[in-house]
Amino acid sequence: MAKKVKVRFAPSPTGDLHVGNIRTALFDWAYARHTGGTFLFRIEDTDTTRVTDEYIQAAIDTLKWLGLNWDEGPEVGGENGPYLQSQRLDIYAEWAQKFLDQKDAYHCYCTPAELEATREAQRAANVAPGYDGKCRDLSADQVAVYKSEGREAVIRMRMPDGSTTFVDEIRGEVSFEHKFVPDFVLVRADGSPLYTLAVAVDDILMKVTHVLRGEDLLSSTPRQIRVYQAMGVKPEDFPVFAHLPFVMGQDNAKLSKRNGEVSIAWYREQGYLPEAICNYLALLGWSPGDDRENITMAELCELFTVEKVHSSPARFDMKKLEAINGDKIRALTLDDFLKWSLPFLTKTGIIAGTDSEIALVKSALPIIQERIVKLDEVPQMLKFLFVKEFAVEVDSVSKIIDDVSKDVLKRSLKELEPLSTWNHDSIEAALRACLIEEMGLKPRIAFGAVRIATTGSTISPPLFESMELLGKQASLARIAAALTL
RNA sequence: GGCCCCGUCGUCUAGCGGCCUAGGACUCUGGCUUCUCAAGCCAGCUACGAGGGUUCGAAUCCCUUCGGGGCUACCA
DSSP: OOOOOOOEOOOOOOSBHHHHHHHHHHHHHHHHHHHHOOOOOOOOOTTTTTTHHHHHHHHHHHHHHHHHOBBTTTTTTTTTTBBBBBGGGHHHHHHHHHHHHHTTEEEOOOHHHHHHHHHHHHHTTTTSSSSSTTTTOOOOOHHHHHHHOOOEEEEEEOOOSEEEEEEEEEEEEEEGOOOOOOOOOOOOOOHHHHHBHHHHHOOOOOTOOOEEEEEGGGGHHHHHHHHHHHTTOOHHHHHHEEEEOEEEEHHHHHBGGGOOOOOOHHHHHHHHOOOHHHHHHHSSBBSSSSSOOOOOHHHHHHOOOGGGGGOEOOOOOOOHHHHHHHHHHHOOHHHHHHHHHHHHHTTSOOOOOOOHHHHHHHHHHHGGGGGOOOOOOOHHHHHHOOSSSSSOOOOGGGGSHHHHHHHHHHHHHHHTTOOSSHHHHHHHHHHHIIIIIIIIOOOHHHHHHHHHHHHSSSSSSHHHHHHHHHHHHHHHHHHHHHHHH
């Protein structure tokens, strides 16, 4: 019987989680859910100079916001914790000592300057750069000399001769000659562990069965496998590796701050829905195999297999994300749309959040739902319903001060004033009768003037519905005011 | 430089030897609809990096080449 799948997402929060990280997290999560396995979330904070508590918290919040819930990890705990590597230092130290005792690893006293000089020479000589194994077999005397010089040692893993071959679930069999995989550092001179040590130890100790991660880690896999071997793990117990293709920016370089907005926090502020982000990201490097593109989280879990993941990198396309976000917004129920919209309305000060305001927003949302792509457009769309001191946009004023417009507005006022029933049907019937039929105007001319007068802009939600929501009193007052411009 | 990965429309992709005069989606262009903006509908543009093989037949298999990317840290 196959082992129960356990997939881990293990970011190193040296900044806000970005699009690439999230795509990896999404695939990890989807694979775990698809297989009925466990999704483990681990924080790789061994580089204390770059990881901050704020970034760690932000990573946790982002995953939660996206709905990528984890079964083991920060906040939820689990039997293989702790899940912050900074809290597991003693574990790594123990293993490092064991490797030392087994002679799989050794102390290296070379200074950074010496290592740099070696690399320079190798480069100049056109040979593979990397540690030359100088400290592999130091005698006690030599060690004593180094120590007397005040040198501090790092712990290096000894790479034996030969090669490492493993099967990558996405790329097939991959092989590395050890002469191109130099002895690597496990523990810094200050005693702190490096990624190379911590990642391998944790994946084994936390019983991870599948490692789905970015392809930048592909060439570090032989090192990871070397640590498994030193730990005494049998090959059949190694995790399965699958290296996901990159998400690239417009300029065909790995996505970074330079080539586009990559922080998920930014997308959140712009009004993208988590489901849209996940749907779009799912399509970057993966497809269900048919023409389906609108995929829910539940469907993703059902359909996701590593087999369908690409081996080639994908370019991030904001336009397509926007299109999907628009689709997702249109598919929202009214209550959900309201829930997502409210924060944008209050944040911009359009509404304070009173019950009556919320009720008006709720009745107005249906008429804007199909005309926005992002939630941050909601305030602009509904502003006219809430502004205390209404004014026509400066650019639009000139369009309603001509004689025709004045006539339209005067006539509208006269026709609307006696209306006893104020709804979009009655408003439309009244305005059509007088402006289109009697005055013989083109609808876009006639209604355009009324639109500017009542909503303040040439662009608005449907006019009659807008006027209904605005109310008779305010509508008429605005038309009257427009006549004085 | 060395090692490794990758290569279908502008972009994301379908395709796993004949169903391909290469399908879908986004973008773009034109049109329809229309009270603005959208949405919706219709149409159009545009791709198998190149060169060799293998085969009756190749986007699909092999080789070479070109191009892109990653790694080459006491980062991850």
